[in-house]
Amino acid sequence: MRSLLTRRSFMKKTSAGLTGAALAAVATGSPHANAAGNSNKLALLGGTPVRAKPFDFTWPIFDENEEKALLKALRSRNWCCLKGSAVYDFEKEFAKAMGVRHCVLSNGGTTALSASLHCLGVGPGDEVITTPNTFIATINVICNAHALPVFVDIDPDTGSIDANLIEDAITEHTKVILPVHLSGFPADIETIMAVAEKHKIPVIEDACQSVFAEVNGKKVGTFGTTGCISFQEWKSLVCGEGGAILGNDEELMRRCAAFVNNGRDPMNTRRGYPFPGSNHRMTEFQAAVLTEQFRRFKKQDKVRQKNGKYVERELARIPGLRPRKAYSEDTRFTYVTFEMDYDKQQFNDVPASRFAEALRAEGVPARGGERTYSRGCHKEGMLEEHLNSRAFAASFSKARLKMYRESLRLPIIDNVRLGGKEKLSIEGKIVLLGSKNNIDDIVEAFAKVAKNADKLI
Ligand SMILES: Cc1ncc(COP(=O)(O)O)c(C=O)c1O
Known part of the structure; x- marks a missing residue:
């Protein structure tokens, strides 16, 4: 040499x-x-x-397959999913691939999270346990439901929510636990599920950044009561903007489908508008691109796996570089x-x-x-705006909001030396x-x- x-x-x-x-x-x-x-x-x-x-930083990647699919959707004149079939076909395909009974597509990961929260009944006066180390969308949806995001500190080894601190954060007001799987690295979801099951609290997994990451052979986003995925352009499976809600509870998923479709009952769309909702539907254009991108993604995911593992193994030989900590021996990172x-x-x-x-x-x-997200969402200005809003004043006592403000000190994430x-x-x-x-x-x-x-x- x-x-x-x-x-x-x-x-x-x-x-x-x-x-x-x-x-x-x-x-x-x-x-x-x-x-x-x-x-x-x-x-x-x-x-x-x-x-x-x-x-080469070309992203997203496409060829004539996406072009043909888009043109087909265009020429069909069925641009809305209520007339076309691409959205509903992809829901079935994606549910099967992820290993859940139901998938509801929406126009974004944010609206997928929002639908999950609303359909689980989260509202004024409630608390949702989550992580400060996430994209702000996770927190926006909680505040927009007029609930308090209760921040649990992070595990300094991974930046994920410290699952061992969750139990202490549970109160009579806790409605949901909302962990986040960041950048293709699963959070400690098995411990989180054990705590949630013990206290009978539903879990919404924010798996927006981590499609196809797995723990012990199970895909993240399929452990919780619901799991949410984003297909926004910067993610690994993309169609510009788009989201999915995953779950096995038929009644809850029926409500999620209604929520994204102005309250129409998916079991009987002639029943009028029996459920609360809004319009968060995905278009047939997005679904056409997504269907083609999913074929591409499955191949890309295998290449990333092979190369990610190889680079990780080789770099781990350099003293001072270590692969990220995994919470179980059988963890599949997707290296987003x-x-x-x-x-x-x-x-x-x-x-x-x-x-x-x-x-x-x-x-x-x-x-x-x-x-x-080293700053931490608990330090973002939007939080104080919500706490000072009329909706929050009507939903929480002054004493509770004072206590909440005091709880926004998190030793690990706030301390550069520790966190x-x-x-x-x-x-x-x-x-x-x-x-x-x-x-x-x-x-x-x-x-x-x-x-x-x-x-x-
Ligand atoms: C962790 C996390 N949650 C939620 C979202 C929201 O997804 P979307 O942009 O599709 O609304 C994102 C998107 O960046 C995200 O990274």
Whole structure:
């Protein structure tokens, strides 16, 4: 092996075990990894980058199949699902693929969550236990139902809700527990379900970012009373905007179907409007694209799995990089965001953000830092607006709102030192679809930066 940059040809000729050993050698600066000219110098410091060409960030991906499906929907003149069949056909297909009896499509993950909350009877005066580390939509739907989002602190190892703290947050007002599976990484859903079952509290899983992630062979979004998925364009299965509610309770799902369709009973649409609802329907255009994208997604998901596991395994050989903690041995990450825990002590105290900067200079689009939503939704201004609203004043006593405000201090997420476990991440959804060469470039760039971390101080 002449140099780091000839490693790829070396890898092709060796076993997987040797490949790992070679990588470890490079990472730890063993004599086998000889410096060779400018190629071993970090690109950030003027060396030659591992990748000369940037990664292709085209997303979403489509071809003539989506074009044909869209045209077919257009020409059918059945643009609304009440006339067409694409929405209702996909509901059946998706329910089967996810392993639940029922699926109701909606025009977004937000409205899927909102329908679930309303149909479970969440309203003024209620409390919903959830996580501060999520996209704001999770919290908006709770507040819009005039209920209080009760924030449970996070597990610093993962950024997910700390399932062991949930029981202490349960009160007589708790109506729902709403955990979130972020970026293809399942929350500790089995522990959450055990607590919820003990207290007979329904669970709505926000699996908006994590379609096809699994725990012990079961897909997230199918553990709870309902589970919600988003098909918004930045997710891994997409149609621009769209959402799904998943569940097995026939009566509840009937109400969810009614809720997104102005209260019409899906069992008998001639019955008038017997249920509360609004119009959150998906159009036939969205469903036509989604149906084609689902075919594509199933293939992409397999490629991401293979590449994600490979990169994870190879990078784990570098002291200081660790795969994310899983809550059960049999956990299927979907690597929507590819993440590695980063222990800066192993890298001369170089912060993850600086390490990522060096990776970007090598041509690998990495990010380094803390959790995804590190500020925490409990600190967002919208919350105080809700607490001061007429609806909240009518639903909660002043004393309860005072106590609630005081509860918004969360030691882990609020404390950068405790909650600020650092990580390195890559847009796995796109990057992990790359060729073997692209994937090896990622491994090579990490190894190169790790080996030269002392020069980043
Ligand atoms: C965790 C989470 N929940 C809910 C949503 C809302 O989904 P949508 O954008 O489809 O309404 C999103 C979307 O970004 C999300 O990431």
